[in-house]
Amino acid sequence: MSDLLDWQRLALGVLRKSGRADEDTPPEAVADLLATDTYDGVRIAPLYTAADPAPPAGQPGHVPFVRGGHPAPRPWDVRQRHADPDPKVTRAAVLADLENGATSLWLAGIAPADLAEALDGVLLDLAGVVLDNGADTLAAARAFLALPGADKSGNLGADPLGLTARTGTVHDTSILSELSKMSGVPVATVDATVYHDAGGSDAQELGYATATGLAYLRELVGAGLSAGMALQQLEFRFAATADQFATIAKLRAARRIWSRVAQVCEVPHLGAQRQHAVTSSAMMTARDPWTNLLRTTIACFAAGAGGADAVTVQPFDARLGLPDAFSRRIARNTQSLLIEESGAARVLDPAGGSWYVESLTDALAHAAWDVFTEVERAGGMAAALRSGLVGDRIGTTWERRHADLAHRRQPITGVSEFPDLAERRPVRPPAPLPPSGGLPRHWYSQSFELLRDAADARADPPTVRLVTLGPTAANSARVSFATNLFAAGGVRLTADSTSPVACICGSDRSYASGVAELAARLRAEGVTRIWLAGQGPYDGVDSYLYMGCDALDVLRQTHLDLGVAQ
Template identity: 35%
Template sequence: MNDPGTSLGGGFDPRDIADWQALIGDDLRVGDPARLVSRTEDGLEVRPLYTSGDFLTAPPRAAETVRRLGHIGAEANGRIAEAVTEELGHGATGVFFELSTPAHSDGLAVEPADWAAVFDAVQAEGSFHLHATADVLAHARAWLECGMGNRTGCELGLDPFRVVTRSGDFDGLDESLASAARLGAEALTHPARPRAFALDAQPYSSAGASCAQSLACLLSALVQTLRALEVANVDPARALQTVGLCLRLDPHFFEQIAALRALRLLHGRVAGACGVESAAPLHLTALPDDRMLSRRDPWVNMLRQTSTSFAALVGGADAVGAIAYDAKLETSSVLGRRIARNTPLILAEESRLGLVQDPAAGSWFLDSMTRELAAAAWEFFQSIEAQGGLGATLKSGWLLERLQVQQAERQERLVRRKQPRTGVSEFARIDEELPAAVAAAASLVGGAWPRHGFDDAFETLRAAADRHTITHARPSVFLARTGSPAQYSAREAWLTNLVAAAGIEAIASDHEREMAAGFVVSGAATAILTGDDDSLAAEGPALARALGKFGTVWAVGRPSTDLEAAGVSGFVHLGIDVVDVLGELLTEQGVQR
């Protein structure tokens, strides 16, 4: 047996943090380990080394068992009860109903009077969660009248802030919030005390919010809701019980894990400020962020939602949901809905992620990020409160203006492929056959907040190319090779991948000795010189002059005065605005955008 007095570190020279930093630099051959530090959208550092000083204890989740929510949306129209039964009978332990509005048909079309028949037809057990952006009070009251106040774990889905960002009616917010608070007070008188409010981060993230900004907006929504409930004679402790929060997750799962844990810390801080020292744990729902889902190569959405489900379970969400990978198409498939249902099921049950209260505890990296995210969110929350609170900043436009600044910065990274999107901006499949037609983007009501997607700019280009292909040949560019295969192959492969993001085919010549003839035969309006710097310098000018007689000429590489003098009109290289360049190439091919 080992001597209990033996030190495992005995006999070794003492080491401090500087020694470990130096070891990192040597092992990874970067010299200064500071070169390995990256930053999140909120400017938070991600360092290569963390210590026990970063340890944090996060509050526990509210429920012992994580609820797995099936999605009931537009695909269930005409068969709502059947769809609910299908979800609850095949692994889901609850469902969330996503309702459409008069201006947006991307959800479930149901009237408040229809709920009684739906619930009468559903025999399976499970929790029900309502997500509506129109007639919310009428739907919530209908739920109470149908006995949802007696069903454990149900959520009436009240969120006046989400409603006004979709309708643009910001002047009606105060009245809507007061009415919702009165209904929330009424819900607390029912036996099961269903949560009346489900404050959702989707409006803020869709408008461009960063992770910390989304947390801050949710926190400000929570505070204003608590104030409204106080006016409705609900004390803070009971008010906190009837308000749930819903965070929308993207595939950056380390940051999302930290965000979920940070939200619990922030909720506890608000509860303490309300004088509630032993508040009931926050009920936290985690759903996929709509802006991360792509219309092109939608199968990648399965991987994205695996990441969000993993983050939700590790981050301590009480309810986890996913939606069909092909939800952005006109019709989602049975396969898509089954995979959405099974993804959190497998992670929770087979990987056992749902059995631990805080799986991230003890990861000094995640503990540090949790603390820093909470601090950043609290700072932005204070800025919102200094402007009069969430309602005031919605009406004045102050909040949207700041979220749009964040969106512009993100868009700059997306269009330059510094934030690549697999299947869209990178590795696009030019010959892909989608399982259904691409759904049109929802139109916005006047005054409503914008709903940005990560892939909007690229998918707009791809849609234009596809429309052109209906009556014309697919847009194409001609690859004009210089030098040997060893010299042109790398840049040619890079270029082929790049132009495919806009639905443009790259055509190589079979007649390398007769490049001009190959350009003419290809039918392309643009030739792009490929090769390394040496071969472009040696052969590029003469080739550009020869090809320029039959169309425009571009080159892969940094701008060159010699090539410009020879008639090269554009250069494609790392760091360019890819959307701008691809749009120009489409225009040269006669594509109407």
């Protein structure tokens, strides 16, 4: 306990220097002062100890399956996604993947009539195939099952409620009953990434996935399957992000929740949720796309450490269009490196026992259960989508997330922070448009990237005039801050500019004595808007740049002032 008290006292000293605490603040208040809250209301403490409560996680391979669905370590399934509508191109890419580390395939939007050509040469008894054909699911399933080979594996990919969420058009769950009578291949994929891509929270992703899975169980049991057989028909797809601890806890919490569903169905031993983790689309950027390599590597590690059965790493250029052979190879090798070289697959539940991870798993499971039960009280997932409940809840979360992105409380490296205005991005052929009409599809970087696009469309790059009070080198911190902020909107800050917009950088002392006179001189030279790096107020200054300001608002106003946007 003395160690904890020592830490509290040391942390309190820093907080007092920063102005976040005073001399009357007790040491035990440090935890609350440094804690943060997730979009689900889960409080993240700065430090966890054995005193933090969490229920027993059990053993790997046993109820409640928090620590994984298998009792022994094993490599996860390396699943590559293919969405090129040309079956010849897809076939070549598929064979290259399977020859170089991939162990299963995810075919998204390949026309049913083209499946035979796209899978020509694939040993379907060895490589699992997961279909993703939206409204063409039934036709695609028939075409796939008609291919040679009796021992096919994978999933037929029916997800009528997920398709409803994506398109806004109602799709009947009765397709599950029809598919379940066609073969022994599992029939349903509960794709929760639609809620993640719409801006939802982790608990919303889990809660809506659970409600969808339960709706599918009801349909399959109603078609004559036992509860145990119905459970074996489902696979769940979740987004893995660069927030590695949140991803690990999300996958562990998802298994705990689904185990509870199986327990209620009176088959608890069959409640090991089959999980497919795919690196988040929402976190991917079109600007500085090579940084996506780092994001997906962290997300892949988190998915593996979290116990995912299958993992898909999206190529770094996924936001630019259809990936090329190089980017698919790097995506494959990311997984191979983690499995083979780093040994990430040799340990079961490596985060298990961490007071932080166990507490976060427990809190997230409770938050997700609340989301799930709200949907059930509303009449189930189909009714919740139809009434707008799901869209309203996710929309509220997105507003909060968007505000954090705008204020750079959630920085995006290479886009909202440290952008490279000289970057030369690779060019890719356009990818097929995903289904639309239902829940919105967001990218965290989208607002900043739209501003960059508008600035880049100008023949002359937009600039803001840099004016320093004193030598530039003496004010380098504020100059760098302002330079990076304006660059996030494609605007260059330079002393050579004759722009009608100016930014003053200096010290607080120089501001107090020289800003008013400098501002008056700038007005006389035709400057119409004056920014100041720091916080005021100061006479003659219009607006301020500081840590935590609304960067998007700054950039949009600057675009308006420079005529970039009308």
